[in-house]
Amino acid sequence: MAKPVRAAIGDNWITCVFCKGDLFRDREVKLNSTGMELLKFGWANESATGLICWNCGFVHLFANRDIELYKVKKGEI
Template sequence: MGSKPVRVALGEVWLTCQVCQGDLFRERRVLLNSAGMEFMKLAWADESATGLICWQCGYVHLFVNKAIKLYKADK
């Protein structure tokens, strides 16, 4: 997963950063760990989310909605 910039859409809506309004992101998978699963050494089984890191300011947006679409962008 990437260090390449992507643009993101949810249906017909193009997403922008909540902080700086930038429209380029870097994608990363993020585990949503719970204390109980960590304690039992089963954190790998926790739910994951798509982390979108704003290319401009670095703010991290998390999405568990699988309907988001990522599109390659030229920086």
Template sequence: MTVFERAPYVATINGEVFRCLVCAGGLFTSRTIKLNTAGMEFLDLAWANKSSLGVICTNCGYVHEFLGDAVQLWDSASGMRV
């Protein structure tokens, strides 16, 4: 089963290595998640730029969803920031 089309990433949060909250896996893919803006503006979160970053565990598939830019992704093969 191949649901991930890109090389996996290592994720860091403000410089700390991030691991999956479910399985403690360390490799992820990412996907931009569009937010439904009506509720976000009601909650005064329009600053969030109307999308969030989904960081998806390649081991268990759990989607960790982030607003803002604290999360950083690194190509696990090259070590380059994504």
């Protein structure tokens, strides 16, 4: 099972835009385009960091490479 993380870009901590939660599951998400898929270059598409809210499940996508993820200890959940 995925472990929760907190995330920030610089000094700005990220919270869920729906429920204001601050714990997320993270995963890489491919930003596929139709043209690249038709030409069989889907592997070359850009990717983003997906943050899935631990509380409500809302999905946030960040193409910003400066995003930092921080592990959450068991006692902090």
